[in-house]
Amino acid sequence: MSQKSIAQGKTEDGTVIELDLDDIYGHVDEKMKKYMDEVKEYYAKDKDKSGKGIVERLPSNAAKLIEQLQNISRSDITEQWTVAIPAVTTKEVAGHLRDYVFVTDVIKGQPGDTVNIPYVKDLDFEVLATVGNAFAGETTGLVNTYTTTLKEAGAWSDIAYGDIEKIDQNLLDELNRTFAHAAVRAEDKVLIELVSAETAANFAGQVDRKTGTQIFYAKNIPQAIGKLIAAGKEVHPGDCVLWINGKAYARLLEELVATEAFTYARGEVVQKGVLEDYLGVKIIVGGEVETEMRTTSATTGTCEMAYLFRAKRALALAPKRDILIETDRQIATRKLRLTASHTFGVKLLDAKECVRIWCNTKSGT
Helix, strand or coil, X not given: CCCCCEEEEECCCXXXXXXECCCHXXXXXXXXXXXXXXXXXXXXXXXXXXXXXXXXXXXXXXXXXXXXXXXXXXXXXXXXXXXXXXXXXXXXXCCCHHHCCEECCCCCCCCCXXXXXXXXCCCCCCCCCCCCCCCCCCCCCCEEEEEEEEEEEEEEEEEEHHHHCCCCHHHHHHHHHHHHHHHHHHHHHHHHHHHHCCCHHHCCEEECCCCCCCCCCCCHHXXXXXXXXXXXXXXXXXXXXXXXXXXXXXXXXXXXXXXXXXXXXXXXXXXXXXXXXXXXXXEEECCCCCHHHEEEECCCEEEEEEEEEECCCCEXXXXXXXXEEEEEEEHHHCEEEXXXXXXXXXXXXXXXXXXXXXXXXXXXX
């Protein structure tokens, strides 16, 4: 068995510190080569050397760094880093609409900025008075194509070189998770904007505001299902999705748990405080109330909206590529720029697959 290489030292109070140096020489040599290449590149340029850089007063060889490590004491440590945590989470709520819309990979990895989605329109057969009679006319638009242009969403941020040295895999994973979640919220926002932009006549119907102070009522849901059926849509349990905001969701919970019959039948909702479905409708809670979740009319004023639609039928999403994360050195400021972007196409396939529900709230209340 090989003997470990241990460096020892003492703090001012006499505490013995041991440092395991196994394999550190190779690791340091590798890191040193990388650092020295970057330092040579930087100092080859005639620039101000003050400020925060990649390294400061780097030893000229690995052996000297080892010597410093062997002589270190606790009082020499000026900063310590731990794993990254999601400490600032004000954007967590997302509906993940991509799970409930028609998703196509037709443009993924392909050139171009336009998505063409072919479709077949529903139709009725003409019943002839006598076998052999001519049909009255052509069924137009049986096969057609939806066309939409791509959208791009993203963000960027600069990180100082000195901080990059301290990044570990945990922090990278947290960055990737945050970027991915932001991309999902961007998809949600654009998809709901498409629905909200439609006029009342284009929907399968709408559920009007109720008399009373409740923001959202449970009876809105069966009424919206009825509107879909009246528009000729075949509705089965699990087909429909209800998109509501957090305030409407909270009021729906309040109403239902106050009902004795519901409490008895759905005791798990009372225990866990989570309502995932009701009357066969999947309930998804969107982000914080934004402009695209409000509609204004002469009779109701500006109100927050909810939408009930059939999954995979109303909306289409065509991602061009997965989230792209790029890096670019900002040498003048000694920072690394991280840029994340997401490119995708969206299309409202059929507004008659949607029912608009007016909530009992005005903008800002």
